[in-house]
Amino acid sequence: METKELENIIKICNKATRPPWNSFIEERDHESGSNFIMTGDENDRDYDIEFFNIRKDDQDFIAMSRNVVPQLVSEIIRLQKILKDSSISF
Template structure:
């Protein structure tokens, strides 16, 4: 499957997130291991071992993902709660 060139995005119609959907996403964030999560890639961040995501609990080792996917997953742990808080503030929601 060919990856989409994100530098040439066409406008996509994406439905708005409802307050309930935002609450559901926030609950999933709260249920996950506390952040921050950090992506470690062999040869980039350390010199021996495997690629992994460091959490406040057990490390996460993924199989079959790209470095970009791993970095995205790790960053999402910090990014999603911040984005949800901003969305709630702008919409006047209480999550």
């Protein structure tokens, strides 16, 4: 991927509600209520994202993605810079 594409991914992530995002599944993580993603942490919560029709694994993926995609993309950019600076080509 080109740096511009990677930077666009970071830009989109930065527009989303800040992490962390934590997935809560009824009967797995709590006894009653709905399945939701809690945004922010317990001491500084933002809003909850509720789902009415979603697979539990998809909900977990969405929450995990918000937390790690910016880090993964930043690491790719960092490694590409190292490769470019060392004049190694693949």
